[in-house]
Amino acid sequence: MTAEEFIFKSPPYRKITGDDFQELYDELNTNGLSVSGFNPVSNVESTYHMLGYSIGVGKGPFHNQGFEPYAEDVRVMSFQCGRFGDILTLLVRFNKKEGYIMKIGSYPSLRDFRKEDIKKFRKVLTSKQQQELMTAIMIYTNGAGIGSYVYLRRIFEDIVFEEAQRLIVAGKLDETRFRQMKMGEKIEAIKEVLPPFLVDHHKEIYGILSAGIHELSEEFCLEYFDILYTCITLILDERINMLDKNKTEEKAVSSLGKIKAMLGATK
Numbered sequence: 001m002t003a004e005e006f007i008f009k010s011p012p013y014r015k016i017t018g019d020d021f022q023e024l025y026d027e028l029n030t031n032g033l034s035v036s037g038f039n040p041v042s043n044v045e046s047t048y049h050m051l052g053y054s055i056g057v058g059k060g061p062f063h064n065q066g067f068e069p070y071a072e073d074v075r076v077m078s079f080q081c082g083r084f085g086d087i088l089t090l091l092v093r094f095n096k097k098e099g100y101i102m103k104i105g106s107y108p109s110l111r112d113f114r115k116e117d118i119k120k121f122r123k124v125l126t127s128k129q130q131q132e133l134m135t136a137i138m139i140y141t142n143g144a145g146i147g148s149y150v151y152l153r154r155i156f157e158d159i160v161f162e163e164a165q166r167l168i169v170a171g172k173l174d175e176t177r178f179r180q181m182k183m184g185e186k187i188e189a190i191k192e193v194l195p196p197f198l199v200d201h202h203k204e205i206y207g208i209l210s211a212g213i214h215e216l217s218e219e220f221c222l223e224y225f226d227i228l229y230t231c232i233t234l235i236l237d238e239r240i241n242m243l244d245k246n247k248t249e250e251k252a253v254s255s256l257g258k259i260k261a262m263l264g265a266t267k
Helices: 003-008 018-028 110-120 127-141 145-169 175-179 183-189 196-214 218-266
Strands: 034-039 044-055 074-081 087-095 100-107
Touching (some): 003 034, 018 100, 145 183
Antiparallel strands (some): 044 074
């Protein structure tokens, strides 16, 4: 795991072990460490430079949250935004004896770093769906992997059902027959109007999300949340592109019609 992944994506209380531990340990102890990521305070992509860290001292933004006095292997790490000077503070436990690194907290929070994702998808998500996507992030950052999969699966299902409903209203899809289908069959039946990434990888994505709710452990779900979250955002990105393309085509067709009408009027 890289320092960027740990700082901007890893949830609190997840132990980074094994090869990831050593890679992360070495990088976080690098002089002049710089990482790239979203600055939620100034709402921009930026580069953060590590100012330094303290061990077992300092009050910072966590001093009222029960973390004082800090254990000797807990560090308060500070990073400064290279563009606007905003400070990112992490509380990190380094345990070399047991071989793990664990983020205890951050300010701004992981939720703040993910807010920009939600804003980007307003074109294709209702207010309720935006809240569900944020809820998935919040649950994940609180260490509940299984619960986060519930909300990711809802977003996946909503995309399929919304596109199906448009076809039903247009008289191009039989609603009764559609509702009797399994998810894979539903997607096959309306694949022409669905995002390509969803169509190509629905078995893996929906299968893992469903297994996460019914079969998989919290640890497994937390480990692979980011991959599933990325899959959902890729699908939403494609949905935005499809929407923009349709609007552009409609505008072009309308303009062509007007030009044709004008030409006809001159004859």
